[in-house]
Amino acid sequence: MVLDSYLLRSLSVAGYAPDLADCVKCGTPGPHPGFSPSLGGVVCANCQPPGTPHPNPETIEYMAALLAGDWQTTRTVPPVRIREAAGLISAFVSWHMERGLRSLPLMDRQD
16 A cells, blocks of 8 residues: 555656546546546546556555555555555556556565
């Protein structure tokens, strides 16, 4: 959880914060069904590229809490949502850094 928050917040400081509220392509207010790492956040049904994952809405809320450092909200998130978010965050980080982080697979991502 701390690693995922660190990754999101580090990219945010660098100007690459994911948009987790409005469609990153057309700006329509959310919530939206898809998350596109390559586009930079959530996307509406009309703007999503083929193969866009559709995470659980609770996962997006959890990611927003990690980005904001809202630790109180993260306490009740089920492990399945934490794992789903970790995958999305890894994809987002890899896309925007234009390379994978070789150390990510070495990190212990237990619940």
